């Protein structure tokens with residue numbers, strides 16, 4: 178599937194009263210597969226496609242002259258506090274994003290950022306008015322061609338003082354602070370003229386940027402209503418890619434409480450968070466997200482020398498840079514069926530466990546069957562694990578060895594019962 182955790186799901190989850198912070202293991206939950214990749218900084222590596230796309234977007238925003246100049250930050254550490262990643266962004270304690278099933282924690286207070294939004298409030302408090310933050314972000318997530326537990330985001334924020342708002346549209350109705358619960362999800366707020374102005378500026382800025390950076394004349398974009406605790410209203414942008422709608426970014430009007438908390442009482446702002454891999458996949462026609470991590474020179478040679486001025490932010494011509502797939506190696510799959518424990522099973526833990534043994538050879542994992550035993554009420558799930566290397570042919574022995582190891586460890590590790 179190409180969909181991410183949907184707004185509906187998150188909203189539904191907010192009705193639960195679980196305090197997820199209470200369930201975080203005290204010593205954290207960061208596996209070696211993640212620790213090994215810390216500090217790789219693909220977005221800072223010359224000629225890496227993620228670096229090319231980052232520079233293309235920065236270059237685009239550096240040209241914008243209708244407001245404060247954009248500043249760029251590429252080197253903030255991915256280790257942040259839960260305060261930065263969640264509290265400051267108005268995530269309630271029962272937001273599922275806080276659970277150790279979704280997030281990698283060092284401890285209850287320290288984590289690997291799940292999004293570059295973690296840097297919004299310290300920069301706003303530091304009087305930054307327009308900025309882009311690029312960095313690696315971490316999530317326990319599904320395994321398929323467009324999801325990876327480490328990926329890269331670029332955050333963009335632009336603020337407007339009352340004078341700048343008045344310049345956009347004189348005499349528009351001002352937004353008054355309102356303390357009623359849910360006011361900022363109501364139509365009255367969302368239709369306020371100031372909010373509408375910021376919405377229009379945001380959508381136009383992002384459409385212009387996408388058109389400038391991607392530049393396919395026939396590219397199709399659509400806006401989907403979304404939900405984030407730190408913006409309202411919120412949207413996601415999707416782009417048609419290989420006949421499917423692929424989500425590339427989330428965005429919205431910065432929540433007025435965040436502006437107020439950062440000392441910007443009468444200012445408004447917009448923000449977006451963009452998945453760099455997703456955009457690079459569309460731009461260079463890269464078919465699988467694991468390729469960004471490959472060491473294979475057949476991948477990297479295709480981007481070598483594209484950036485003529487690695488040390489400067491200049492225009493990079495990528496019109497004719499398209500990834501030529503070296504032949505796709507055959508895939509194979511293995512099915513695995515087990516009884517779930519009565520509680521405490523999380524799909525993300527299963528995916529992480531599989532990757533801890535099979536690594537990037539695991540291309541995709543899908544649940545193909547599930548049923549509940551009528552008598553004992555136990556649930557059985559069947560998963561299909563697809564194996565494929567991006568670099569070579571896999572042998573049967575190699576896959577069998579991985580499968581054997583998975584089968585020998587899974588019962589103890591996840592408390593399931595193999596069938």
Ligand code: FA5
Pocket residue numbers: 181291292293294316318323324325326327328330332405408411413424425426427428429448449450451452453454455
């Ligand atoms: C966010 O992370 C919000 N912080 C975005 C935002 C910023 C909203 C500012 C409002 C204001 P989301 O979870 O939808 O939103 O992720 C943003 C983008 O990251 C997605 O659209 C997608 O392009 C990318 N992304 C998400 N999960 C993965 C993953 N596992 N692998 C690769 N890319 C991913």
Ligand code: MG
Pocket residue numbers: 181182413424426427
């Ligand atoms: Mg999303």
